[in-house]
Amino acid sequence: MTEILVLTAEDEPDLPGLDEVPKEVTVTHVRDEQALKEGLTRADVLVVTDFRSGMIERVWPDQPSIRWVHATSAGVDALMFPALAQSDIPITNARGTFNRGIAEYVLGAILLFAKDTMGNLHYQRQHRWQHRETRLIEKQRVLIVGAGSIGTTVGQLLSAAGLEVEGTARSERDVEGFRKVYAQADMLERLPHADYVVITAPLTPDTEGVFDETAFKTMKPSAHLINVGRGPIVKTEALLEALKTGELAGAALDVFEEEPLPEQHPLWDQPNVMMSAHMAGDFIGWRRALGEQFTDNFLRWQAGDDLKNLVNKPRADR
Numbered sequence: 001m002t003e004i005l006v007l008t009a010e011d012e013p014d015l016p017g018l019d020e021v022p023k024e025v026t027v028t029h030v031r032d033e034q035a036l037k038e039g040l041t042r043a044d045v046l047v048v049t050d051f052r053s054g055m056i057e058r059v060w061p062d063q064p065s066i067r068w069v070h071a072t073s074a075g076v077d078a079l080m081f082p083a084l085a086q087s088d089i090p091i092t093n094a095r096g097t098f099n100r101g102i103a104e105y106v107l108g109a110i111l112l113f114a115k116d117t118m119g120n121l122h123y124q125r126q127h128r129w130q131h132r133e134t135r136l137i138e139k140q141r142v143l144i145v146g147a148g149s150i151g152t153t154v155g156q157l158l159s160a161a162g163l164e165v166e167g168t169a170r171s172e173r174d175v176e177g178f179r180k181v182y183a184q185a186d187m188l189e190r191l192p193h194a195d196y197v198v199i200t201a202p203l204t205p206d207t208e209g210v211f212d213e214t215a216f217k218t219m220k221p222s223a224h225l226i227n228v229g230r231g232p233i234v235k236t237e238a239l240l241e242a243l244k245t246g247e248l249a250g251a252a253l254d255v256f257e258e259e260p261l262p263e264q265h266p267l268w269d270q271p272n273v274m275m276s277a278h279m280a281g282d283f284i285g286w287r288r289a290l291g292e293q294f295t296d297n298f299l300r301w302q303a304g305d306d307l308k309n310l311v312n313k314p315r316a317d318r
Contacts, residue, residue, distance in 0.1 A: 001026060004298070005043035005066075007036055009050040015072070017291020021298060033059050040064045045301075047294055048072060048079065052259075057081040064089070068301060072290040074098055074150060074281075075230060076311050077203040091311040092297060097289050098281030099153035102228050105280040106154050106198055107161060109252035110137055112274060113196075113224045122271075138162035143194035145210075146201025146229055147181045150281075154200055154228075166190060170206075191218045196226060203230035211235060216242035224250045228280045231256040236267070243270055254280040 003026040006015050014029045021027060028043065030036045031050075037059040040046070046069045048056065060083050071079055071093045079091060112118065114135040123130045140163050144151045147167030155165040156177035167181040168190065175181045182190055184206065191197065197219065201207045211225070211234040219225075225248060227234055236257045242248040250272035259278055267273055297308050 002045070002302075003028060003039075003043040004045045004047060005030060005036070005039040006047040007031075007050050007056065009052065012049060013287070015047065015049055015287065015291045015294075017288040017293075018295055020292075020295045022302075025298075037061070040066055044068070045070065045298065049290075051078040054078075057083070060084065068092070068307070070294050070297065071311075072294065075202050077230065080313070085313050090307060091313060092307050092309045093311055094290055094293060095149045095309045097286065097293055099150050100157075101281040101283040101286070102150050102200070103154040103157040105254065105276075106226055106228060107157055109226050109274065110140075110142075110158070110163070110196055110224075112252070113250055114140070118271070118274065139164055140195040141166070141193055142196045142198060143167065143187075143190050144178075144198045144200055145184075145187060145233075146199060146207070147175055147178065148200065148202070150228075151198075151200035152177070154198060163196075166194070188215065188218050191215060191223075192220060194223055195220065196224050199225070199227040199229040199233055201229045201233060203232055207233050209233070209235050211239065213238045213241070216247050219248060221246055222249050224248070224252070226252045228254045231259060240266060240270070243272055250274075252276075254278055 001024065006027065006029045008014060008029050008031055010031050018027055028039060030039055033055055036055055041061050042065055044065065044067050046066045049072045051073060066089060069079060069089055069091045071091065073094055076091060076093050114137045116132060116134050142158050142163050142165045144155050144165060144167040147155060147169040151167060152175055155167055159165045159177040165178050167175065167178050168184045168187050169181050170184055172183045173181050209232065216238055239251065243251060252274045254276045255278055261267060301307055
């Protein structure tokens with residue numbers, strides 16, 4: 001009998017959307033190390049919804065029974081520990097599920113800065129009538145760092161809204177909706193041209209910490225950073241310094257080097273920063289959508305068909 005093991009965080013509900021999994025298949029939700037450890041030597045498929053605890057790497061057995069691992073996220077950096085990354089076990093991800101939600105978040109952040117929405121709220125709280133002029137987003141230039149699945153959707157939505165979109169990826173290529181996609185190695189050369197820099201890249205050894213003091217000094221002082229990729233791509237202290245000194249006009253941050261962000265962290269009080277709790281793509285009904293996406297892939301797997309959304313493990317593609 002086939003068993004699906006679902007690792008779920010202690011504070012999260014069981015994964016919905018598994019209604020179409022055949023009744024003869026056992027679905028087991030686990031939330032603690034002992035249950036996970038036992039399940040990894042018994043179950044056939046591991047579905048991961050808990051990426052914060054590091055539990056999988058700690059209890060991963062020498063001889064797992066698992067034949068396929070599915071991540072209910074776009075990024076899979078939490079699964080790239082050596083024993084799994086170097087094994088023959090295929091990994092799939094939730095590519096596509098969060099694209100539109102993240103794209104809308106980015107467009108909203110750009111509009112927030114262009115229309116000085118934070119200024120409106122500030123003056124409203126003061127009961128102060130303060131007329132200002134704001135920017136049009138039309139023909140503003142955007143650089144999307146990480147023109148993969150999510151980045152492409154973001155770029156196409158921004159292009160439809162009238163912005164001029166460039167991107168970076170591992171190699172130069174043509175992507176619909178982008179004026180041009182450059183190689184990631186050319187990022188520093190493209191930063192000075194951008195009014196908005198959007199990070200949608202995965203966390204890899206090549207992207208970790210690339211937004212450092214040098215990157216921020218390269219950007220326009222009038223530019224805004226939007227990070228919906230991974231927190232460690234941005235060096236927080238360098239970002240904070242750039243915001244305080246005026247090297248950067250503002251930032252919209254959905255991800256952070258440390259999550260949750262500590263209550264006393266100075267980013268909370270930066271007037272030119274908008275923050276959210278790693279939720280840019282989490283639309284109403286997203287958990288069910290993830291379960292249904294996995295179920296569709298599971299039925300393919302059962303039928304012997306190729307899995308969708310296979311991850312190239314050495315590169316940890318998004």
